[in-house]
Amino acid sequence: MQTVLYARVSTTDQTSAHQRKQAEGAGFKVDVVVADEGVSGVSTTLRERPEGRRLFDPLLLRRGDVLVVRWVDRLGRNYADVTETIREFMRRGVIVRTVINNMTFDGATTDPMQMAVRDALIGFMAASAQAQAEATKEAQKAGIAHAKDREEAYRGRKPSYSRDQLDAARDLLAQGTNVSTIAKETGLSRQTVYRIQENPAEAEAALARWAA
Structure with a gap:
């Protein structure tokens, strides 16, 4: 034995x-x-x-x-x-x-x-x-969710535009195109175009933070 x-x-x-x-x-x-x-x-x-x-x-x-x-x-x-x-x-x-x-x-x-x-x-x-085991699993899920919430709070609001939309909007702004036309051509809201126009550096940084 x-x-x-x-x-x-x-x-x-x-x-x-x-x-x-x-x-x-x-x-x-x-x-x-x-x-x-x-x-x-x-x-x-x-x-x-x-x-x-x-x-x-x-x-x-x-x-x-x-x-x-x-x-x-x-x-x-x-x-x-x-x-x-x-x-x-x-x-x-x-x-x-x-x-x-x-x-x-x-x-x-x-x-x-x-x-x-x-x-x-x-x-x-x-x-x-x-x-x-199930209690441990739930605790792990809660911990992951909490960490994700903290990360998202740090990154700020997720941009409502993609890389292509941001580049297109910046190019059109540089050409002097009016906001309404840019919004129509890029599919962005007028408010988003205004934010990009007012602070292009922050628009770029927000995109980078979300790795968009």
Whole structure:
């Protein structure tokens, strides 16, 4: 019987070595480490990950072996995925254990009450893992939106003209063409043409800020 640690890390400030240290600190004697570095657990199933798929190889994990993970969220991307993955390992006779809270999921259990408690725990922990992942995703989206709002506030109002329209308007203004004619020929409003006429440097700068 061997103990296999599966570590999934998605950011640069995490390492599989750190997860191994945590596991060994919790009393696990790790024989093999399987690690996916820089892989999101929200968008990929265990079978889709470069190293995660190795866990389904019967030559790596056999009946009686122990699969250790920091937490159940390492085994899938959502509730259905995590619960099915744990059940599959249990059907194969693999014991799944977690570093956090030292939970054990063993398919060899035959007592109905123990099975009910075990299955309830699997569902609860998988649901908690999905809720946390979704909360993280929402926080990331909110952070991105906030950063975008700040960037747009810095850049000011987006120009209502394109590069071609600005160049055409400036050329016509230089030729002494009246504003109404320029507006008609370029498709710009009279107000926009007036702003370009009054401050051509700012018109150019606004376009540059928006990389238009």
